[in-house]
Amino acid sequence: MKKGKFITLEGGEGVGKTTNLSFIRHFLENQGISVVVTREPGGTKLAEKLRQLLLENQEETISEKTELLLMFAARAQHINNVINPALERGDWVLSDRFTDATYAYQGGGRNIDTSLIAWLEQFVQSGLQPDLTLLFDAPIELGMQRAKKRGSLDRFENEQLAFFNQVRKAYLHRAQQNSERIKIIDATQSLENVEKNIQQLLITMV
Numbered sequence: 001m002k003k004g005k006f007i008t009l010e011g012g013e014g015v016g017k018t019t020n021l022s023f024i025r026h027f028l029e030n031q032g033i034s035v036v037v038t039r040e041p042g043g044t045k046l047a048e049k050l051r052q053l054l055l056e057n058q059e060e061t062i063s064e065k066t067e068l069l070l071m072f073a074a075r076a077q078h079i080n081n082v083i084n085p086a087l088e089r090g091d092w093v094l095s096d097r098f099t100d101a102t103y104a105y106q107g108g109g110r111n112i113d114t115s116l117i118a119w120l121e122q123f124v125q126s127g128l129q130p131d132l133t134l135l136f137d138a139p140i141e142l143g144m145q146r147a148k149k150r151g152s153l154d155r156f157e158n159e160q161l162a163f164f165n166q167v168r169k170a171y172l173h174r175a176q177q178n179s180e181r182i183k184i185i186d187a188t189q190s191l192e193n194v195e196k197n198i199q200q201l202l203i204t205m206v
Helices: 017-030 045-055 064-089 099-109 114-125 140-149 161-177 191-203
Strands: 006-011 035-039 092-096 132-137 182-186
Touching: 006 017, 006 099, 017 035, 017 092, 017 132, 017 191, 035 064, 045 064, 064 092, 064 099, 064 114, 099 114, 099 161, 132 161, 132 191, 140 161, 161 182, 182 191
Parallel strands: 006 092, 006 132, 035 092, 132 182
Antiparallel strands: none
16 A cells, blocks of 8 residues: 655744645545644644643743653654554645654754754654645744734743744754755745645645
């Protein structure tokens, strides 16, 4: 059986990943492709509990190291129980965030040494990488305006603008380093133009 494809969506807060994930799912399903939609942190019962710990505003301060290890603990469950089985079945996996988010948020935002992230990445993923990553990029202020309209902010969304500027910088650096896999989508465009950009990339894969 032909192995499935793995597509991830990345970007800061309020860049429209959820909306575009739905568009991608419908596009692929219209091509007769079986699609598994998931997210990080999360994707399994245990990983969703870890997500709750990571996103809730806690009384106790979560250290940068704890945050990083919880991310990879959730990812290990996600890969083992959802992503790899789906790809082996021949399904395509669409994930709202994956390891590029760790390089951006924990590496860029929290200033954790990226060599440590790379070691954990290899340990947990054993070489697994997305076939395509769509990085939705927009100015931080615009993204946060959109995020605030969704309601109460989670632990990450409550960070300062300086944090998100570092996250965005790290994402763009990752895209530069991995230009064959990571494709930048200008999220300030109209939704119609964003969808056209996405469709052009997907057509080359199906």
